[in-house]
Amino acid sequence: MSTRATRPAEAAYAEPTDLAFVRDFVRDEAIALGLSRLRADLLTVAVSELATNTLQHTAGGGIVRIWAEADKVRCDVVDGGVSPGFGRAMPAADQPRGRGLAIVERICDEVGIHPDGVGTTVSLGMLF
Template identity: 35%
Template sequence: MSPTRPSPPGAGRPPVGQVRRLRLAGVGGAVPRARDFARSVLVDWGWLPAVTGDQRAAAEDLLLVVSELVTNACLHAGGPDELRMRLAAKLIRVEVADLGPGTPAPRTPHRAARPGGHGMFIVQRLCLQWGVERTPDARGKTVWAELAAPL
């Protein structure tokens, strides 16, 4: 029988700073495609399969945020151009680039009984922070959201 050695801290975890990209410009079914891509990234990065309820909730929250940001780009910005997921030490940053001129914002006041218009409210509630970045002298924007890594 061979002795077992404990794995060094961080062994088996993907390196911080890793970025995954999915091109979505001009494709049909952008929302389910983005969710499937995000799910596979979460598997690669060790968030799935979830072992604890907190890990499962964190993964489900991230998949919901991906769905909401891509849906928002489909409805209000002529469709998403690209989905990016960036791994940091204690969080994942989700970015959805599009060519739309608008700036997303949660509806205020938020009325839960009103149909539609809940996407950015959901993003705001689930994320540590979110925002919009514009590139000077370029069309479009990137809407980003950051979610905490599960414990």
């Protein structure tokens, strides 16, 4: 478990073929920072969903940043898109789409959205 803040590690993605790299990057960094394998896998699922949404709904790809704070691992997913709509109910089982952001909110300890007029940063936090 990390007891001090670390400098962010960063990875860029721009193509669907980059998603496997992003998942490996997040999982490996999260474990190295002190998250358990299970919690690192949950963070990886959340980041993968956000990165996939970036590639489906924006142009230009995005950046993932990950670092440790005193009590958690933080991860930012930054892209040039508009703020996603969090705070929604889980779609019904017969709906073909729309579960990804609802899942992100349920598996992360913290989810924050920070639009800046140029794009959006979604900040995730996973407690140790």
